[in-house]
Amino acid sequence: MNVHEYQAKQIFAKYGVPTPKGIMAESVDAAVEAAKELGGPIWVVKAQIHAGGRGLGGGVKLAKSLEEVRELSDEILGMTLVTHQTGPEGKLVQKLYIEDGADIKDEFYLSVVLDRKLEMPLIMASTEGGMNIEDVAENTPEKIITVPVDPAIGFQGFHGRELAFGLGITDKAEQKNIISFAQKLFKLYMENDAEMIEINPLVRTGSGEFLALDGKMGFDNSALGRQPEIAAMRDLSEEDADEVEAAKYGLSYVALDGEIGCMVNGAGLAMGTMDTINHMGGTPANFLDVGGSANAETVAKGFEIILKNPNVKAIFVNIFGGIVRCDRIANGIIEATKITDVNVPVIVRLDGTNAAEAAEILKGANIANLIVGDDLGDGAAKAVEAAAKA
Amino acid sequence: MSILVNKDSKVIVQGFTGKEGTFHAEQCIAYGTNIVGGVTPNKGGQEHLGQPVFNTVSEAVKATGATVSMIFVPPAFVGDAVMEAAEAGIELAVIITEGAPVKDMQMAKAHATKHGMMTIGPNCPGVITAEECKIGIMPGMIFKKGNVGLISKSGTLTYEGANQVCNEGYGITTAVGIGGDPIIGLSYKQILPMFEADPETEAIVMIGEIGGDLEIQAAKLIKEQITKPVVAFIAGQTAPKGKTMGHAGAIVSGSAGTAAEKMAALEAVGVKVVVSPAEIGKAIKEVLSKKA
Numbered sequence: 001m002n003v004h005e006y007q008a009k010q011i012f013a014k015y016g017v018p019t020p021k022g023i024m025a026e027s028v029d030a031a032v033e034a035a036k037e038l039g040g041p042i043w044v045v046k047a048q049i050h051a052g053g054r055g056l057g058g059g060v061k062l063a064k065s066l067e068e069v070r071e072l073s074d075e076i077l078g079m080t081l082v083t084h085q086t087g088p089e090g091k092l093v094q095k096l097y098i099e100d101g102a103d104i105k106d107e108f109y110l111s112v113v114l115d116r117k118l119e120m121p122l123i124m125a126s127t128e129g130g131m132n133i134e135d136v137a138e139n140t141p142e143k144i145i146t147v148p149v150d151p152a153i154g155f156q157g158f159h160g161r162e163l164a165f166g167l168g169i170t171d172k173a174e175q176k177n178i179i180s181f182a183q184k185l186f187k188l189y190m191e192n193d194a195e196m197i198e199i200n201p202l203v204r205t206g207s208g209e210f211l212a213l214d215g216k217m218g219f220d221n222s223a224l225g226r227q228p229e230i231a232a233m234r235d236l237s238e239e240d241a242d243e244v245e246a247a248k249y250g251l252s253y254v255a256l257d258g259e260i261g262c263m264v265n266g267a268g269l270a271m272g273t274m275d276t277i278n279h280m281g282g283t284p285a286n287f288l289d290v291g292g293s294a295n296a297e298t299v300a301k302g303f304e305i306i307l308k309n310p311n312v313k314a315i316f317v318n319i320f321g322g323i324v325r326c327d328r329i330a331n332g333i334i335e336a337t338k339i340t341d342v343n344v345p346v347i348v349r350l351d352g353t354n355a356a357e358a359a360e361i362l363k364g365a366n367i368a369n370l371i372v373g374d375d376l377g378d379g380a381a382k383a384v385e386a387a388a389k390a
Numbered sequence: 391m392s393i394l395v396n397k398d399s400k401v402i403v404q405g406f407t408g409k410e411g412t413f414h415a416e417q418c419i420a421y422g423t424n425i426v427g428g429v430t431p432n433k434g435g436q437e438h439l440g441q442p443v444f445n446t447v448s449e450a451v452k453a454t455g456a457t458v459s460m461i462f463v464p465p466a467f468v469g470d471a472v473m474e475a476a477e478a479g480i481e482l483a484v485i486i487t488e489g490a491p492v493k494d495m496q497m498a499k500a501h502a503t504k505h506g507m508m509t510i511g512p513n514c515p516g517v518i519t520a521e522e523c524k525i526g527i528m529p530g531m532i533f534k535k536g537n538v539g540l541i542s543k544s545g546t547l548t549y550e551g552a553n554q555v556c557n558e559g560y561g562i563t564t565a566v567g568i569g570g571d572p573i574i575g576l577s578y579k580q581i582l583p584m585f586e587a588d589p590e591t592e593a594i595v596m597i598g599e600i601g602g603d604l605e606i607q608a609a610k611l612i613k614e615q616i617t618k619p620v621v622a623f624i625a626g627q628t629a630p631k632g633k634t635m636g637h638a639g640a641i642v643s644g645s646a647g648t649a650a651e652k653m654a655a656l657e658a659v660g661v662k663v664v665v666s667p668a669e670i671g672k673a674i675k676e677v678l679s680k681k682a
Binding site for chain 2: 114116117119120150151152190193195220222223225226254256264265266267268269271272274275276277278279280284287292320321322323351352353375376377380
C-alpha cells in the first residue's frame with residue numbers, strides 16, 4: 001500500500017525526521033488559508049497523487065504571493081496529471097500540499113528498501129539528488145552508496161559513518177545531522193512495516209540542516225493488520241476501482257488490453273495461462289487469480305468483473321484444484337450464468353481435486369456457450385479460436 | 391531416494407488443531423506422511439487425529455523425535471513459530487501460511503539460519519516425495535513416483551508441471567514449492583544441487599516467475615554444478631509492468647527481473663526453456679528420451 005507525500009511527512013514528523021512545514025488542502029480556499037497559516041514568504045504548491053515525476057508533469061510549482069498560491073492551486077487542483085509513472089491516462093489531482101519554501105544549498109537522494117538478495121533493509125544514498133535515480137544507477141552507478149542494515153543489530157554508528165563519508169559530507173555538525181536523519185528514518189521504516197521509503201530530493205540547507213523535501217512510502221500489505229494508523233491512510237481513489245472491488249471477494253484482478261478473459265487459481269498459473277494464450281496468437285484481457293478459497297459466490301463475482309470489460313470475446317476458466325475444489329468452481333460457473341448474462345463463449349478446464357465431480361456438474365447443467373478444454377494447451381487453443389470467431 | 395523428506399521423516403504440525411491445520415494434516419496422514427504429533431498452545435495433553443498435542447515445539451521434539459515441522463499458524467504468528475522451531479532443534483520447517491509480514495520473515499529466516507534449520511516457504515504448497523511423504527497442501531494423487539525432480543515458485547504450476555510429467559508416463563521424485571514471497575527459505579540454489587546428488591532424479595523441472603533474480607542465480611549454478619537436463623518455464627512473459635509507485639526496489643535487484651531476461655540466462659547455460667507451461671511434459675519427454 002502506498003501513501004501520499006503529505007501522509008509520509010506526517011509519519012516523518014512523528015519520528016523527528018525534519019521536513020519543511022506544510023498543510024494538506026482539498027480546495028483552493030483551503031490552500032490559501034494554509035499558505036496564510038504557514039506565513040511564507042514563499043510556498044510550494046504540490047499535487048498529491050500516488051506517482052513520481054510530479055514536478056516534470058507540472059504538478060509542483062513555486063508561489064511567491066498568496067495570489068499566486070490561489071492561481072496555482074486553482075490550476076493544479078482538478079487537473080489530470082501525466083507523469084512517467086501514471087501511464088498516458090494520468091491521474092486526477094484531488095488533494096494539494098502547501099509547503100514552506102526551503103533554503104536549498106544542494107540536493108541528495110536517500111531511500112530505504114528491502115534488498116531481496118541480502119534479505120535485509122538497505123539504505124541507498126546519492127549526491128545526485130533530484131534526478132531520476134534509475135538513470136543515475138544506469139549511467140553513474142559509482143554515485144550510489146548502499147548500506148545494508150541487519151535488523152538484528154539495528155542502525156549502528158558505522159552505518160551512519162559509511163553514509164556520511166560516502167556522500168562526501170565533511171563538516172562535523174552536518175555529519176551529525178545526516179546520521180541522525182538516517183537513523184530516525186531507519187527506525188520508522190522498521191516500526192511501521194514499510195516496504196520502501198524514498199526521499200528525492202533530500203536537501204541540505206544553507207545552515208547545514210537536512211530536510212526531506214519529498215517523501216514516498218510504501219507498506220507491506222501483509223502487515224497492515226497490525227498497523228491500523230497506516231491502514232487508515234489508504235486512499236482508495238488512487239487505486240483501480242475494479243481491482244479494489246475484486247479484492248473484497250478475495251480475487252486478485254488486473255485489467256489488460258486483450259480479448260480473452262481469464263479466471264485462474266494461483267498467480268503463477270494465471271500468468272502461465274496468459275503466456276499460453278499469447279503464445280497461441282490470442283491476447284489476455286486480464287489477470288485474475290481466484291485464490292485458495294474460491295467458492296460459487298467469488299467465481300460469479302469474477303465473471304461479473306471480467307464481463308464489465310467490453311473487449312472480452314471469450315472467457316477461459318483454467319483451474320488446477322489443490323485446495324480449491326473443482327466442484328465448487330463448477331457450481332460457481334452455473335451460478336454466474338444465472339446471475340449475469342454470460343454472452344460470450346466460456347472455455348472451462350478443470351483439473352485436480354474433485355475434477356470428475358465438476359465435469360458431471362457441468363454436463364448436467366447444459367449451459368449454452370460452454371466449451372470443455374481437456375488440458376491447459378487444449379483449453380487455451382479453444383479460447384483463442386472462440387475469440388477469433390467472435 | 392528423494393530429497394529433503396521421505397517415508398521415515400518424523401513430522402509435527404504447528405497450528406495442528408486449527409481448521410487449516412486439521413484439514414491438511416488429515417490429508418497428509420492419509421497420503422502416508424509420518425505425522426507424529428502437533429503443537430497448539432494450551433491444548434497440550436490432548437489427542438488430535440490420533441496424535442499427541444503439545445504446548446511447545448520443544449516438548450513435541452523431545453517426546454517424538456520429530457525433525458520436520460509443517461507450519462499452519464496464522465500469518466501474524468509465523469515468525470514466532472519459525473523461530474520456536476529453530477530453537478527446538480527442528481531441521482526443516484515447511485511454512486504453508488500465506489500473508490506473513492515480510493519483516494517477520496527477515497528475522498525468522500536469519501534466526502533459522504543461525505540454528506542450522508532449513509525453511510521452505512512461506513506462502514507455498516509445501517514439499518512432496520511421491521508416494522512416500524506429503525508435507526503441504528498439494529493434491530497428492532497427481533504425484534506418481536518417478537525420476538523427475540520439480541521445483542517451483544508457484545503452487546498451481548507445481549501441480550500443472552507434475553501432472554504433465556506423469557501424463558507423459560514419467561513421474562516425480564520430489565517436488566518442492568518454494569513460494570513466491572520476497573523472502574523465502576530454500577531456493578533453486580540450494581535445491582538444484584540436491585537433485586543433482588539424488589541418484590533417482592534424472593531430470594529437473596524448474597518453474598520461476600518475474601521479479602527478483604533467483605532464476606538468474608540458478609542459471610549460474612546450473613552452469614557450474616548441474617549435469618542433469620533441466621526444463622524451465624518462467625511465468626509472466628505477458629504480465630504488465632509493475633504498477634508500484636517506488637522504483638528504488640528495482641535498482642537493488644539489478645535490472646528489472648523480466649521473464650525474457652531470465653529465459654535468456656537459462657537458455658544460455660543449456661536449459662530447455664519452454665514458452666508455455668503446456669509444454670513442460672513434452673519437453674521432459676524430449677530431454678529424457680534423448681538421454682536414453
